[in-house]
Amino acid sequence: MVPLLLTLVALLPVLPGCGTSRMVDAGQSPSPFRPLPVGLDEFFVLPEDNPPTAAKVALGRRLFFDPVLSRDSTLACSSCHRPERGFSDTVPTSIGIAGQRTTRNAPTLLNRAYGVSLFWDGRAATLEDAVLQPVRNAREMDHDPVRVAGRLARDRRYAGEFTRAFEDGVSTRNLARALASYVRSLRSGNAAIDRYLAGDRGALSPDARAGLRIFAGRGNCVMCHSGATFTDERFHNTGISWGTDPGRSGVTGDSADRGAFKTPTLRNVARTGPYMHDGSLGTLEDVLAFYDRGGNPNPNLDPEIRPLRLAPRERRALRAFLEALTGQ
Amino acid sequence: MKTVFAVFAFVTLGFLGWSQRDHLKQAVAVAEEARDAPGEIAQADTSKLVTRRIWAGPQVDPLGAPSADGRLLSHVDWSTGDLAVRDLTTGTSRRLTSKGSWFESTEFALFSNFSPDGRRILYQWFNSEFEYDLRVVDVEGGSPRVVYRNPQVEYPIASWFPDGERLLAVLSLVNRSNQIAVLSLRDGGARVLRTFDWRYPNRAQVSPDGRWIAYDFPPGEDHPQRDVYVLAADGTQEVQLSHPANDELVGWMPDGRHLAMTSDRTGTMALWVVPLEQGKATGKPQLVKSDLWRIMPLGITRKGALFYNVQSGNRDVYLATVDFSAGRVLAPPARAAERFVGSNFQADWSPDGRYLAYLSQRSPVAGPRPAALVVRAVSTGEERVFTPAMNYLQRPRWAPDGKSVLVTGQDRKSRQGLYLISAQTGEVSPLIQSEPQSSATQAEWSPDGKTVYYRRDNQAEKQTRIMALDRSSGASRELRAFTLPAGFGSLAISPDGAQLAYVQFEGTRGPNAAGPILQVIPTAGGAPREIARFERANVTVLGWTRDGRSLLYERNDSPEGRDPVFAVWVQPVAGGEPRRIELVGEVSGRNLRVHPDGRRVAFTAGQDRHEIWVMEGVRPAKSTAAPAPGAR
Numbered sequence: 025m026v027p028l029l030l031t032l033v034a035l036l037p038v039l040p041g042c043g044t045s046r047m048v049d050a051g052q053s054p055s056p057f058r059p060l061p062v063g064l065d066e067f068f069v070l071p072e073d074n075p076p077t078a079a080k081v082a083l084g085r086r087l088f089f090d091p092v093l094s095r096d097s098t099l100a101c102s103s104c105h106r107p108e109r110g111f112s113d114t115v116p117t118s119i120g121i122a123g124q125r126t127t128r129n130a131p132t133l134l135n136r137a138y139g140v141s142l143f144w145d146g147r148a149a150t151l152e153d154a155v156l157q158p159v160r161n162a163r164e165m166d167h168d169p170v171r172v173a174g175r176l177a178r179d180r181r182y183a184g185e186f187t188r189a190f191e192d193g194v195s196t197r198n199l200a201r202a203l204a205s206y207v208r209s210l211r212s213g214n215a216a217i218d219r220y221l222a223g224d225r226g227a228l229s230p231d232a233r234a235g236l237r238i239f240a241g242r243g244n245c246v247m248c249h250s251g252a253t254f255t256d257e258r259f260h261n262t263g264i265s266w267g268t269d270p271g272r273s274g275v276t277g278d279s280a281d282r283g284a285f286k287t288p289t290l291r292n293v294a295r296t297g298p299y300m301h302d303g304s305l306g307t308l309e310d311v312l313a314f315y316d317r318g319g320n321p322n323p324n325l326d327p328e329i330r331p332l333r334l335a336p337r338e339r340r341a342l343r344a345f346l347e348a349l350t351g352q
Numbered sequence: 353m354k355t356v357f358a359v360f361a362f363v364t365l366g367f368l369g370w371s372q373r374d375h376l377k378q379a380v381a382v383a384e385e386a387r388d389a390p391g392e393i394a395q396a397d398t399s400k401l402v403t404r405r406i407w408a409g410p411q412v413d414p415l416g417a418p419s420a421d422g423r424l425l426s427h428v429d430w431s432t433g434d435l436a437v438r439d440l441t442t443g444t445s446r447r448l449t450s451k452g453s454w455f456e457s458t459e460f461a462l463f464s465n466f467s468p469d470g471r472r473i474l475y476q477w478f479n480s481e482f483e484y485d486l487r488v489v490d491v492e493g494g495s496p497r498v499v500y501r502n503p504q505v506e507y508p509i510a511s512w513f514p515d516g517e518r519l520l521a522v523l524s525l526v527n528r529s530n531q532i533a534v535l536s537l538r539d540g541g542a543r544v545l546r547t548f549d550w551r552y553p554n555r556a557q558v559s560p561d562g563r564w565i566a567y568d569f570p571p572g573e574d575h576p577q578r579d580v581y582v583l584a585a586d587g588t589q590e591v592q593l594s595h596p597a598n599d600e601l602v603g604w605m606p607d608g609r610h611l612a613m614t615s616d617r618t619g620t621m622a623l624w625v626v627p628l629e630q631g632k633a634t635g636k637p638q639l640v641k642s643d644l645w646r647i648m649p650l651g652i653t654r655k656g657a658l659f660y661n662v663q664s665g666n667r668d669v670y671l672a673t674v675d676f677s678a679g680r681v682l683a684p685p686a687r688a689a690e691r692f693v694g695s696n697f698q699a700d701w702s703p704d705g706r707y708l709a710y711l712s713q714r715s716p717v718a719g720p721r722p723a724a725l726v727v728r729a730v731s732t733g734e735e736r737v738f739t740p741a742m743n744y745l746q747r748p749r750w751a752p753d754g755k756s757v758l759v760t761g762q763d764r765k766s767r768q769g770l771y772l773i774s775a776q777t778g779e780v781s782p783l784i785q786s787e788p789q790s791s792a793t794q795a796e797w798s799p800d801g802k803t804v805y806y807r808r809d810n811q812a813e814k815q816t817r818i819m820a821l822d823r824s825s826g827a828s829r830e831l832r833a834f835t836l837p838a839g840f841g842s843l844a845i846s847p848d849g850a851q852l853a854y855v856q857f858e859g860t861r862g863p864n865a866a867g868p869i870l871q872v873i874p875t876a877g878g879a880p881r882e883i884a885r886f887e888r889a890n891v892t893v894l895g896w897t898r899d900g901r902s903l904l905y906e907r908n909d910s911p912e913g914r915d916p917v918f919a920v921w922v923q924p925v926a927g928g929e930p931r932r933i934e935l936v937g938e939v940s941g942r943n944l945r946v947h948p949d950g951r952r953v954a955f956t957a958g959q960d961r962h963e964i965w966v967m968e969g970v971r972p973a974k975s976t977a978a979p980a981p982g983a984r
Binding site: 063066236 | 502503504505525526527528529542543544545546547548549550583584586587588589590765785786787788789790812
C-alpha cells in the first residue's frame, strides 16, 4: 500500500504554496487542478462558497488517507476508495467498521468534480454534501463529524493546516470542504481514447476502434455513458438487484425511479471492478454479457437497454475499447 | 458522415479582444427568469428600428455572415460550391476559392464568417476526402489555409475570437459527443471547455471583450426547445438563462452587455435582447421585434445591425396525371394541398392509393428543423398531422401494409437511421440505427414488405453500399459496394420487387471523367445490367412505370445547377430511346412517386429561396445594464 500511496502523491498536481505560508483563500490563488489532462473539460461545477486552493487540497488529501475519520480509527476513506483501483474497492461491497458490509459498491472517485450528483442514488448534490455521509454511516465509519472536528482541533498539525486553508479553522463544514476539494482534484484523462479523439489515429488499436463503433453505434452504450466522463449523470434501471434496492426512488419517492441508479463513469473502468451498484458483476466480460442479453427484465427497465446479440469478436472489441479508457 | 442537416451548429463571429486569466472555477448558475406580470412585456428602444431587404433572388445563400462594418457578406456560390464574398454596396459577388465546376469537383464551402479585422474569412469546407475541415482565406484572395482538420471530428464549425488568433469551435465527434472548444491558429491546439452528449449548440459566439461565450442548447433530452447559456471563456463559470419557451441565440450586441436572442415566449418567434453583467442576466428580456417568421441570424455588425436570412420559396407537392406510354400529360400539375403552401415536400402514395403522406415544414424557425408528417385523404382532403419525435426526417416511403411510413432521419438522440412512423399514431420506432461515421438512407420497400433496400455510407471505410435488410432476422446483406469517389445515386425498386435501379457514377472529375450509368441489379443478387449511359450530366432515378417496363429519371446537363424545367425521361428497360415528358416549367422537381393506378404522380417542385435582410437600430432600452468600466 505504501508504495502505491507514494505513487499517488507523486501523481498529484503541483500544489503551489502548499504548507509554506499561511494562505487564506481569497479566490485568486492559482488553480490547484492544473494541468488539465487531455479529454477532460475545462469547465466543471463548483460551489461558490468553496473555491479550491492548494492548502485545501493538501489538507483534504491528508484527511482522506487518515483513519482518524472513523470511530475506532481503523478506516480511512482510502480503505474503500483505493487509489490503485481507480479510487474504488476490490470487493463487491466494502467492509466498514467492525467488519460490517456496506450495502453498495464503492464507486470510483476519479473525475467526480464533473458530477452533478453523488452516490449511486444521487442523494448528494455536491461533494461537500457527500463527503461526510460515509463518516456518519453506521456501517461505514460510524463517527460524528463534530467529534471528528474536535479531535482534529486538538491535533496541532491538523489545526495549523485548517487555519492555513480556512479563515475560521477547524469545523465540520471545513472538514467537508477540505475533503471535497481533494476529491475534486482527482482527475484522470489522457487515455488512449482521448488522444484518438484529439486526432491521433494510432492511439486506438484496430480492435478498440471497432469497439468504439459498437459503443457509439449498435451497442447503444453511449446513450448513457456519454460526455467527457462517459456518464450522463442520470439514473437508469438495468434490472440489477431489482426488488431489493429502491435506488433513485429512495431519494425522489417516485415509483418510476425504482431500481434506477446513476450511470457510473467508464473512465478507468478496467481498474474499477467489481461492477454495478451492488458489485455483482466481477469482470468486464460479465458486464458485457449482461448488457448483451438486454439487462434484467423488470417493469422499469430503461427503454435504451435491449438485447444486443453481439458476436464474440464484437465483445472482444468492446472490451478493447473499454481498456482504452484507462487514463493517467 | 454527418451532413449539414444532421448538425446545424452555427457559430458566429466576435469582434473584440480576449483576456485570459487563471482563476478558479465557479458554480454553474441557473437563472430562472423573472416572470412578467400580465401585460408587462419589457420593450427595447425601437424608435430607430428599420428593416430592409438587401439581397434577393435565386443566388442568395444564407450560410455566410456580414463583415463588422456591414459592407461585405460572405456566402457560398452554389453554382460551383465556392466560397464567395458579396459587396453589398455594389451588389456584386466574387469567388474566393476556385474549385471548378461540379463536374470537376464535389468539394464545397459551407458556413463562413469574417475575422475581427475583416481581412480573412474562416469557413467550413467539404473536402476531397469527403470530410469537413476549417479553412481561412484572405478576403482579397490567395491560397486558402487549412486551420483545423481532425478525422475524429465529423463536423467542425467555428468563429473567431476577438484577438483573431483563436477560434471558438463546436465539434461533433465520432463518438457522438459534441464539444465547445477553443482552437489556436498559432499552434493548432484545442482546449475543450464543454463536452455534451448527442445534443449540441446551434449557435455559439464569443462576447466582444472575449470573456464570455454565449450558446444555445436543449436542456432536456426529450424535447428540442433550447435555452441560452453564458459560459466564461476560461471555463470558470456558466449561467443558464432558463425559460420554458424556446430561446435561441442570435448573438452579442456590440456593447457586450446585451445578448440578442429569438424566443417564442409570446407565441410567435420574436427578437429579444437580454441585459447581462458578468455573464449573468441583470434584467428582463426586452422585446425588439415580434412575429419573425423563419429567420436565421447571420451576424450583428459593429453598429448593431442584425443581418438575417428569411426563408421563402415555392417548393411544394404537386399532383399530375401522366400517360407514360404515350408521353403525354393528361392533367397538368396542381398543388396537392393548399395549406402551408411553399412548405410541403416529398410525398408518397399509400399502397391503396387513397392517401398521400407528405412532409411539411411548419417550424417557425428557419433551417433544417423536424418536419411534420401529413397524411392526407386524397378524396376528401382531410388531413392528419403528426409531429414525430425526430430531429429531422426525409423521404417518406409508405409500408406495403399501409400501417407505417418509413423515413430516413435522426431521432431525438441524434441517431441517424431508418425509422418507421405509425400512420395511426405518429409513434416512431427505429428500423436501422447507424454506427458513427456511417449512414443509412434512400430506403425502398420490397412489395411484400419483408425486405428494405437502402444505401449505407461508411465514411471510415470510404465505401458506399446497396444493402438489403431482412426484417424478420434483422440482418442486412450487401448487394453492391462502391469505393469512394465512385458511388451511386438514389434507388428505385421495380413494381415486382425483382430489380433495383440506380445511377452509378465513377466519381472521378475533370474533362475526361466518365458519365453516369443507369443500371439495374437483381434484388436476389447478381451482376448489374446497364440500361443507359450519359455524358456529363447529373441523372437521378425517379422510379418505374407500374408495368415495370420503363424507368423514370431526371437529367440535368448544366454544370452550374439544375435544369429549371422539371422533365421526366421515360427509358424502356428493354432498350430504346427515352421519351421526355415536361411536367413543370420554370421550376425544378424531385421525388416523383407513381400512384398505384400508374397514371397519377406526386412530386416535389420548386425550391427553397432565401432573402437577406438587415435590421438596423436594434437598441436595448436605456439604463438596462451597468455602465462599462471607465464609461462616462
